Amino acid sequence: MTAAATYLAEDVRTCQSIIxxxxxxxGVVLWVLLDKLAAIFSxxxxxxxxxxxxxKLKLIDSELQKFQGFLHAAQHVFRNGELTIVLEAYGFxxxxxxxxxxxxxxxxxxxxxxxxxxxxxxxENIVEKINRTLTIQRRYWKPKHVHMAKWIENQLRDGYWxxxxxxxxxxxxxxxxxxxDVPWVNIGDGFAYILYNAQMSRCILLVGNxxx
Numbered sequence: 001m002t003a004a005a006t007y008l009a010e011d012v013r014t015c016q017s018i019i020x021x022x023x024x025x026x027g028v029v030l031w032v033l034l035d036k037l038a039a040i041f042s043x044x045x046x047x048x049x050x051x052x053x054x055x056k057l058k059l060i061d062s063e064l065q066k067f068q069g070f071l072h073a074a075q076h077v078f079r080n081g082e083l084t085i086v087l088e089a090y091g092f093x094x095x096x097x098x099x100x101x102x103x104x105x106x107x108x109x110x111x112x113x114x115x116x117x118x119x120x121x122x123x124e125n126i127v128e129k130i131n132r133t134l135t136i137q138r139r140y141w142k143p144k145h146v147h148m149a150k151w152i153e154n155q156l157r158d159g160y161w162x163x164x165x166x167x168x169x170x171x172x173x174x175x176x177x178x179x180x181d182v183p184w185v186n187i188g189d190g191f192a193y194i195l196y197n198a199q200m201s202r203c204i205l206l207v208g209n210x211x212x
Contacts, residue, residue: 056096057107060202064091067163074156080137080210083188087133088207091167094200101176104194104205109183118176118194126175126193126206131157133189133208164195164204172198184209 071087078085090108101118136153138146164170174196182192188210196203 056094056099056103057092058095059107060091060093064089064167064204067167070159070163074134074159077136077152077156078134080188082212083210084212085133086207086209086211088205088209089163089167090205091202092204093202094196097200099203101178101194104203105178105182105192108205112183116178116182118178121175121177121193123170123173123175126177126191127161129189129191130160130193130206130208133191133210134160164206167204168195168197168202170195174198174200183207184211186210187212 067089071089075085075087078087088108092104092107100116102116105112105116134153134157136149138149141149161170176194176196178192178194180186180190180192184190186209189208190210191206191208193206194203195206
């Protein structure tokens with residue numbers, strides 16, 4: 001494990017102690033999170049891989065690495081009972097202006113054969129919807145410590161949107177909703193959005209899935 005991963009592991013153990021004290025969790029979720037962090041920083045994170053270059057797109061993997069690592073760890077905190085939450089993000093440079101929403105999806109999920117019919121959305125709408133997924137379930141928390149859940153939730157939401165803003169200027173982004181059940185069918189809340197920058201020179205794909 002690298003030095004950076006060691007420091008992160010210590011931070012996660014501290015979080016584990018807090019969550020075990022404040023909730024009815026057994027700590028399993030946090031140990032899973034710790035294992036994920038170790039894997040990510042040792043280069044074996046197990047994240048789904050997009051093709052580095054596919055005609056109209058070029059993956060900007062180096063810039064997304066920290067964001068993907070953040071998501072891969074944070075998603076376990078948002079687990080909803082028996083429902084597992086999976087959060088993904090992929091960024092691309094656009095090499096061909098004839099690019100379609102379908103091209104972006106297929107670059108990451110080549111098994112999708114259905115035609116993607118994206119609809120225009122807004123930053124306000126996606127913030128509201130994604131934040132519904134980025135919600136810590138209060139029923140697991142002891143009443144006197146519920147305020148800690150809110151604090152952790154706000155920190156993780158702020159981190160999510162700071163990473164997105166670092167990839168795409170949200171104030172000028174074009175937002176396309178490609179459907180709640182792309183690429184996977186969701187049991188609970190889910191989302192899939194493509195955000196294009198104003199120059200149409202890059203885009204980012206944000207996906208959230210809930211399944212049992």
